[in-house]
Amino acid sequence: MDALQSRRIEAISIAVAVVAIGAGTAYYLYITRKPKPCLDPDNFKEFKLVKRTQLSHNVAKFRFELPTPDSVLGLPIGQHMSCRGKDSVGEDVVKPYTPTTLDSDVGYFELVIKMYPQGRMSHHFRELQEGDYLAVKGPKVNDLSIQCLAWIRL
Numbered sequence: 001m002d003a004l005q006s007r008r009i010e011a012i013s014i015a016v017a018v019v020a021i022g023a024g025t026a027y028y029l030y031i032t033r034k035p036k037p038c039l040d041p042d043n044f045k046e047f048k049l050v051k052r053t054q055l056s057h058n059v060a061k062f063r064f065e066l067p068t069p070d071s072v073l074g075l076p077i078g079q080h081m082s083c084r085g086k087d088s089v090g091e092d093v094v095k096p097y098t099p100t101t102l103d104s105d106v107g108y109f110e111l112v113i114k115m116y117p118q119g120r121m122s123h124h125f126r127e128l129q130e131g132d133y134l135a136v137k138g139p140k141v142n143d144l145s146i147q148c149l150a151w152i153r154l
């Protein structure tokens, strides 16, 4: 009887330990998980403009939504991305821009854009309204970043 009871206690203890280890591992994986970056360096992806704030007569802040509330853009500091739009005659134009947000800002990214009267991409941003989409690809590594990486590897 005693042997049976001690075996039962042993089985329960093992079951509790297994559940505790499983729950601990799941919690660790949950808090250390890295969100997948949204940007693709080779292909343009579209992001929805959710808020446009005019900061001065020719400067506006544009907030774009990422696919999920816990997504990150995935643009390392010091790098920029390419934005594609249409100029005033409907031709494609691609220009580099640097977000004012970091990957610690989850679920969205922001651009602060100065719009020039004759600017081709400026025209696209001037016309961009909340609910519209902007095509973006990146990161676009500049020469300085490549030189720094090469220097670090030496």
Ligand SMILES: Cc1cc2nc3c(=O)[nH]c(=O)nc-3n(C[C@H](O)[C@H](O)[C@H](O)COP(=O)(O)OP(=O)(O)OC[C@H]3O[C@@H](n4cnc5c(N)ncnc54)[C@H](O)[C@@H]3O)c2cc1C
Binding pocket: 080, 093, 095, 096, 097, 098, 099, 111, 112, 113, 114, 115, 116, 117, 118, 119, 120, 121, 122, 123
């Ligand atoms: C790495 C990088 C990051 C950038 N990040 C940003 C950013 O975050 N926000 C932002 O607003 N811009 C940024 N720019 C500038 C941006 O890429 C475009 O050059 C700018 O938006 C003008 O493009 P456009 O097509 O409207 O003008 P364009 O068609 O190239 O130029 C048309 C006319 O606009 C005027 N113009 C254009 N650029 C300038 C200028 N710099 N100074 C004075 N007059 C000018 C001139 O009259 C020019 O003849 C960045 C540039 C680089 C290289």
